[in-house]
Amino acid sequence: MDILKVKNLKKIYHTKKNEILAVDNFSLNLKQGEFVAIVGPSGCGKSTILSILCGLDKASEGKIEIDKNLKYGYMLQSDNLFEWRTIYKNCLLGLELENKLTKENIKYVNKLLDTYGLKEFKKSYPSNLSGGMRQRASLIRTLATKPDILFLDEPFSALDYQTRLAVSDDVYKIIKKENKSAIIVTHDLSEAISMADRVIVLTNRPSKIKNIYEIKLTNKSSPIQNRKAKEFAYYYDKIWKDIDYHV
């Protein structure tokens, strides 16, 4: 079952001087529980696609079919935690905005905080937490409203490499455990291959789909383990050539 269908998406940006075709003819079908990565050269319009999908931006052409009952959650590059709110209050933000501060939902947030190691930091302010913990808190804030699809826009690129590996492992496990579908936009090829079931490679602007890879790894498990799979290098090489970086 496809829970999200995107067909022939097109996006044109208008400025005073000219118009820029950012995305052209982009299509995507997402299955329940699937993890899709979108990679491409920087500035190619990857993030544009995500903001259109979650309704922050309007498409110029194309069709997006999403079940009305499905909810999405959006996670950005920086954690955007509010410095004047405690971690607990930050995690409740989405529920507050949607007027859904029910006992049951609050219990769910508490459970998430407990499960993902932030129990002792509920009363702390974001400035007292490490980058990884902050990113986890931001994920819990997104999960609190019980989204069915998660849109992750370069969610780890503000973190240093070590933290990044650990946090992407964490986030992946959380998403899988809560049985969510996800689309991640990233410029990090290894991140895409190690996390996703499917990788969509985009061309330079205007971005079109260049290639789609079903990632089939032996002993597929968590992202860090997946990096050790013998097919990893094969996919990496393929995608690298697709993107055709000019240094």
Next chain:
Amino acid sequence: MYSLEHKKYLKKIKLTNFLIRFTQISIILIFVFLWQFLADNNLINTFISSSPKSIINTIINLYKDGSLFHHIWITFYEVLISFLIATVGGIVIATFLWRYKFISKVIDPYLTILNSLPKVSLGPIIIIIAGAGTKSIVIMALFISIIITIINVHQAFINTDKNKIRLLQSFKAKPYQIYFKLILPSNYNNLINVCKVNIGLIFIGVIMGEFLVSKAGVGYLIMYGSQVFNLNLVMTGIIILAIMASLMYYLIVFIEKRLNK
């Protein structure tokens, strides 16, 4: 227990802080005593420069005839009223401009013109329209402070982190939710700073207004003193103003600290 080095470090900080305070107090004491010394020995013309002793005498006399606190109260009252209207009004208008970008763009040049206009030039018009009284003084102070308040607060509001706004929008937040959950709390420090700047501006406006129209207040004391060539009274007025302005400033700092707890 701290190490010896740490104790030395703490001692050094204490000593530096003490020296700063000591020097500060010394400067004012030396200034006051030198002033009095020069006045006593007729090295300066006390008719023009007055002297600390005569200032104190003037204050005592004003206190005795009951007018000291009357004047202070009048000025304080005018400052307080203008401050409240300017700050609250400025923030409300800035909010409005933040919400409706079209209007903010339309009135932008008018705000700029009003901001660069020397407001004291409006004095005569204000007096004719509002009459020679407290009303005119408050309007004067408002003109001086509210325009810059609107500009500064609006600037702060539109500089709020765009990503945080996107985040709220991804939760389908409505404009009023964005305002109360993000814009106001994230600009808390900016608003406090606007208050601090406003106190100074409002004093300028109120004193200027009192120069023009008043029958009472510290600005009136100064004006009256200069008209009858009683420079003791002028100096006394200035000293009282300095004390009032700094007290008001520290009052805001105090409130800020209480709110931060």
